[in-house]
Amino acid sequence: MKVKTFEVKPGAPESLLGALEADIAATIQTLFRRCPTLCGFSVQGSLPEDIDQSPIPDADLFVTEIDTFPKLDNDQHGEIYDEIVLVISALLYEQPHACDYLRGRTFARTIH
Numbered sequence: 785m786k787v788k789t790f791e792v793k794p795g796a797p798e799s800l801l802g803a804l805e806a807d808i809a810a811t812i813q814t815l816f817r818r819c820p821t822l823c824g825f826s827v828q829g830s831l832p833e834d835i836d837q838s839p840i841p842d843a844d845l846f847v848t849e850i851d852t853f854p855k856l857d858n859d860q861h862g863e864i865y866d867e868i869v870l871v872i873s874a875l876l877y878e879q880p881h882a883c884d885y886l887r888g889r890t891f892a893r894t895i896h
Contacts, residue, residue: 808875808882815871816893819864823851824892827872840869843876843883849890 816822826849840847847868856864875882 804879804882804885807879808885811871811875812891815868819867821852821854821856821860822864822868822893823853824890825850825868826890827886827888829887840872840876843873845872845876845883845887847872 825847828846828848829844830846847865850861850865850868852861852864872886876886
């Protein structure tokens with residue numbers, strides 16, 4: 785998956801931030817299309833100490849609160865988790881400034 789790269793600096797024009805948001809939205813929509821059971825997930829900057837989970841590579845971000853319908857077994861849930869991490873890792877590789885935008889966000893499937 786190829787994502788356009790936009791460098792967003794403090795004081796950058798709104799159009800660059802809008803382009804970053806649009807790229808992230810497109811990437812997340814593609815993820816939801818590829819994973820039809822995925823309903824939503826959150827990206828956090830930290831986790832409680834009692835939760836043992838690896839961060840997204842090269843970022844201090846964690847994927848949490850993955851929700852699916854129907855509920856999946858542990859192996860299938862792990863596959864969805866891995867897919868989310870791969871997509872976000874690729875996005876962050878292409879657009880490192882997306883890290884601050886993603887931190888603390890929840891993404892949910894939109895049903896029309």
